[in-house]
Amino acid sequence: MTTYAVTGATGHLGRLVVEELLSRGVPAADVVAIARTPEKAADLAERGVQVREGDYDRPETLPGALAGVQRLLLVSGSEPGARVPQHTAVIDAAKAAGVERIAYTSILNADDTTNPLAGEHQATEQVLRASGVPVTLLRNGWYTENYTERLAEYLERGEIVGAVADGKVSAAPRADYAGAAASALLADDAAGSGAGSGTTDGSAPVVVHELGGPAFTFTELAATISDVTGTAVAYRDLSVADYAAELQQVGLDAGTAGFVAGLDASIAAGDLQTDRDDLDRLLGRPATPLADVVHAARG
Template sequence: MTTYAVTGATGPFGHHVVEELLSRGVPASDVVAIVRTPSKAADLAERGVQVREGDYSRPETLPAALAGVQRLLLVSGSDIGSRVAQHTAVVDAAKAAGVERIAYTSILKAGNTSNPLAGEHEATEAALRASGVPFSVLRNGWYFENYTSQLGQYLERGEILGATAGRKVSAAARADYAAAAAAALLTDDDGDAVHELGGPAFTFDELAATVSDVTGTKVAHRNLSVEEYAAALEQVGLDAGTAGFVAGLDASIAAGDLETDSDDLVSLLGRPATPLADVVSATHAA
């Protein structure tokens, strides 16, 4: 039997992937949830999932976490600035443990994007190639949740600010990206694979219209220059560095870096991607 491991399995993405593997019929005993704090994965342990401690920042924890694993999903870490060393430690440990395939959650158009988050993903992809272990790169676009998490602010202010110059974002629901990751882990069998993943593209005008339609509260989109957007973010409390970084993300949208016409997400899902309106509606109802 194949043993599948998922890192960051108590996080919202990793937990979704574990649930997806189980729903697809993988026995719980063949699933390894790698987590920093095993006590936080009690719900998975109770269902028979193997819960193992593994910390990207503590490489000594990784050999035991990966022992006997054939297929690994490396969920990218959240510690920006430290991720190359952390991810490389996992890749090195996976190779040493005899892992047969590594899937990794990268970023859309890695290697050909101005997105300020891309550098660490590009370096991790390079580490995967250098390892010689067959890999599946899951180049995820933006999550709907990047926007729906701000739904209360949109409704309170009556507007969505951005600096996207009217360009589109190929976003999708976190659960859809997780389902795609599980599918790749189960089905990618030959050589290396790179999946460019994103849902149906929308502009911020369309985002505002969807929020308005679903909630019944009029919300408009106001497009700003990158500099104006950074200044506006500072006015609501972000420090200058963070404001510039967030505005830079929108600048990458304006450059077309978060839009794709790839159908890889639908192919992996085996169904249409979840519509934006459904995620907005679920968030509004919560």
């Protein structure tokens, strides 16, 4: 039997992937939930999932976490600036443990994006390619929750403010990306046929999936929120410099404001849009429409 492991298994995405594997019939005993704080996964352990301690910042915990694992989902870390050494520690431990395939949650359009978050993902992809272990790159677009979790704010203000111009975002809810990750882990096509594009680098196959849902502009986001909630919300577009200045006026320091505005600039450049249908193919259905996610968030 194949043993599947998921890092960050108590986080938003990792837990959903574990649940997806179980719902698709993978025996709980064949699923390893790796968490920095195993106690947070006590409910999974009660269902028979193997819960193991694994801390990106404590490499000594990783060999035991990955022992006997054949397929691993490496969920990217949540600490900008620390991700490359964290991910490298996991990759090194996975290779030493004999893991047969590593799937990694990267960023959409990683080859040529200007997104400020991309550098660490690009560096991690390079480490993965150099590892000699077969790799699946799950290049995830934005979570729709990035916006729906701010729904109350948008409704109170009556506007969404940004610097994306007419740029589109191919967003999807976390559950869709989790479903895609589970499909990638379960896939038997080691060389990467089927959804996504199969390429090779050295001796190990590298499979690339560019993942995103139906693309929308921020004007369309505001219109959808208005339609679903019955409260008028508009999008107000600013220049990148003006947006950064406005963010500072509401309390962000200059560095953080510039970073957030830079994210919007990358959206304006088209970096978070894809026309690929990789997500639909991995899910076996269309990705969840924006209006459905807004409906769910509204409650």
